[in-house]
Amino acid sequence: MRKPNRPGAAASIRHTSPMADTPTGHRRRAHTRTRDIERYAGLFAERTGVMRSSAMRDLMAITARPEVISLAGGLPDTSTFPPQTFAAQMTRIAQTSAAEALQYGPTEGFEETVDCILQVMGAEGMLPDPEDVIVTTGGQQAIDLVTKTLIDPGDVVVCEAPTYPGAVPVFCSYQAEVVQIECDEDGMRIDLLDETLAGLDSEGRRPKFVYSVPSFQNPAGVSMSIERRTRLVELARRREMLVVEDNPYGLLRFGGEPLPPLYQLDGGDFVIYVGTFSKILSPGIRLGWAVAPPPVMEKIVLGKQASDLCTSTLTQYFVREYFAEGNWRQYVESLCAIYRKRRDTMVEALAEHFPPEATWTDPEGGLFIWATLPDYIDTGDLLARALRDDVAFVPGQAAYVDGRGASSMRLNFSGVDEEEIREGVRRIGNVIREQVDLYATLTGEAVGASPGTPGREAEDVPAVDARSDSSASISDSPGTNPNDPSQGDVLPFRKAQ
């Protein structure tokens, strides 16, 4: 069995806690007292008042203990990358271009990196002008730079509900007003988007952009249907409104038919595209990109200059060498094969260990499953309890700006192996069962037999329905009524439109 890597397994992780004692305590200056915190507080920019932490990032530190099974990360399994390929690439760089690899590079990135990006985008049918591409320090920086270019305090950004938990801190740091549009199994509900835009119109407001992860969405795992993609692109064109398409997972498809990216449908006039090598190669190289029309790109380049001058030359050379070998698509296929099995394992484990009231998505690709529990369960509280049993997930509230999502959770199936997935889901299931039983005791309500109790076997659970005409389906466990009004606060993954 391959041991999947987690940061902190080999390298230690630091926790930044102002109050923490350190082994080298004599170095600690006495500047953490209340008086000192007040001293600096007066100097902070307004944006720091609304800046928030990314839940995944915090969890990353907490879950660094090797005994914790973390289903909280968004980690690809980098242990699948052959170390001998790594060594060979780096040796070639050392032999042919060590001095260049260690030097500054152009702000926009190297032409050779853009060539690799064009190959990746070409694999999904996109053919951008290379001049429209900028190489960024991960996809995260691309989101940051686009937001920096477009958002003034108070401007409206529209995104999905739930949305990528790492995007929320970006929008907040630019003091945007975030409006979230509900998703169902076909992605963002464009009918609700249309209504929302009309409502904003009546207030004289116009969103600067709509942010969407249309394929294998983070966190929900769902994909936007072709009909909605087409409608969204038409809407953007009609309203001269930008759409930021964040597509880290598009090539990680395990089933169903490929869907065209928004960028392809639009031709790049109103869709700004964000991509990354993180999920098809490595997140540790921090290489992503943005594609934008020239007037927007010009501003993004200025923003990049100020932010970090240029993207790492060394890691760009790494990608260049890797693509020169010509096997990158085979590697992505190997990842898909591994992740498909892990998804299957997770879906099976959910059916076995989660209570009948729970629902979850069954994604056809990507890294995540979104599970929703009875609304009397708060997944933030649940996490605290789960961590005591050495298992972690991302509480659903991290994917909302307004406190919704409290009964949902994001589960990652790419970063841990099948055995750990089964064990992790089993532990979470146990903690949920405690809550369900407690609720039954307190309210006297009868609840369905908890799963995992003796006599109830996994094979009793009906097979999950994988529909080929949609990128994700909802597997309702037996006994769940999707129209149960008690699930009102829960993400309504039901067919709409």
Place this chain on the structure above:
Amino acid sequence: MRKPNRPGAAASIRHTSPMADTPTGHRRRAHTRTRDIERYAGLFAERTGVMRSSAMRDLMAITARPEVISLAGGLPDTSTFPPQTFAAQMTRIAQTSAAEALQYGPTEGFEETVDCILQVMGAEGMLPDPEDVIVTTGGQQAIDLVTKTLIDPGDVVVCEAPTYPGAVPVFCSYQAEVVQIECDEDGMRIDLLDETLAGLDSEGRRPKFVYSVPSFQNPAGVSMSIERRTRLVELARRREMLVVEDNPYGLLRFGGEPLPPLYQLDGGDFVIYVGTFSKILSPGIRLGWAVAPPPVMEKIVLGKQASDLCTSTLTQYFVREYFAEGNWRQYVESLCAIYRKRRDTMVEALAEHFPPEATWTDPEGGLFIWATLPDYIDTGDLLARALRDDVAFVPGQAAYVDGRGASSMRLNFSGVDEEEIREGVRRIGNVIREQVDLYATLTGEAVGASPGTPGREAEDVPAVDARSDSSASISDSPGTNPNDPSQGDVLPFRKAQ
């Protein structure tokens, strides 16, 4: 002779020009027309109206042609790094921790990277608490994150005049009001800072921070005297005002006595420290850091999460392996030996080829010399003419926010070898002579015999005075009167205080 590397010598550089024709012209969408530029313009954030380009970054693209001798960069000579060390480090990473090196890391950086940082800071007498350190994507990101944490639109940032040309775009991108305090050969004039702060007090304004490069300043090459360092730190403490100390070059000292960093004098209460591996190892790895008191660090970490999640794991592992070899200080010493010779060569060449009216600094370390020409010469115009002769420098205006510096230039001596330094300075000298002669013709004024004319040999020029009690001295060429009022617009590198 070692061929120093320049970006673009081996790898090509892309120019982002919205109007550029591309070989793959069929891909180019017709979205660069005026109508389209207007279309997007309405969507831009206010900050884009004041965002400006970093002159060095623009020049980097222009000077990528291999035939251009660029004295414009701020490039360390990475060709001095042994390729076999590079290969050995990377092979070890591949063998022991490939999966971890390719994975996400903690936002604050790895503990092992911080250990390396503590060694670097320790070499200058600083002993920060490791908990106060965050690893950033180059020193540039550290400046950006500190500014993000502290600056609201309209807030005052005080910096040196001239200042690091790459800092100006950061302050502008956060819509700061930048106030510059003149330097002389002892660095920022603290008497003028005191006056300026008093003036701001009377307007009810208080700068959020003072940004300074106290050692071997970029662009002027001067260092702040110990007396001024002490006064600045006292001032900060008395006013409860932060100082951002940017110290990329502190260890690159070729002569004179080490000066204590502001951080060391202050103990880290009011001095936020910015460091980088760019100048002592490699800028292509994009690794820098910030050190700040816990309340400030907490906000910086949030900002980093939003900006790019974490710094490259791969390049952090590279640094870890490098420091494990234990030779990093010897490498820095070897850099100092090389750069000392190059500085000497440049100073000699300036004396030989620049006109008698010119002045320049003679730094005891770092990468840059700041030269000031007669005030009828605009170095922006001069650069356009110099590029035709395949030589480049940074026009002085890039180091000011208010249009000053038009007769000055920043010259880099670290990124090119001695032969190129001599030839580059000779070419610039020729272009200056044309301007001087033209001015004489137009005004009928007598000017001193132009240098470089037959019969005037380099050895006729008096040796430059390298004073050991100051970090930089001004070498006035013969015939220059430092009190000449015609030099009023020129950076007055004269002793004050």
